[in-house]
Amino acid sequence: MDELDKKFEEAYQIASTTSIKLPPDVMLQFYAYYKQATKGNNYNLSVGASDELRNAFKLNAWFQLNHVSEKEAKKEYIKLVNKHLKNT
Template sequence: MSSEKDLDTAFQEAYEKASNTSQKFPPDIMLMFYAYYKQATESSGIYITPPGRKDVRNAFKLNALLQIKGISVEEAKRKYIEMVNEYITE
């Protein structure tokens, strides 16, 4: 149980670091941040396009989510933390 709490704490810290960075990333990296975050926080596996939003951006988001389909919430949190540690150098 404590390791799950440690993972949750590390994930929250990584999210805060990512949310507050001024670094810019290529679209493919941003999409992976998005996909791992969504899988970690909304693991229903269902992607619903927001009403009135049928643009290319949503297609790319859906594609990123499909690429990681099937990974657990815990694995998504670990991958998100790894990405933050790798890409955010501030």
């Protein structure tokens, strides 16, 4: 595991365990960068009927990052954590 992967994993642990309520647009950024970092352009969502609108927003946020490499997505995810969660 290289240094970027270690930092990404640390950032993910911070983000996934926080109790801070973030605005929906920030949550979508976290989701999109995480998915792009871990799945790349392999868009696959399990869509439940009750979650169609929510999943549409999530997929749209992820799709907007189709030009971003997995490595760059990891860097951006880490920046988001540092900006919104690191000092909490």
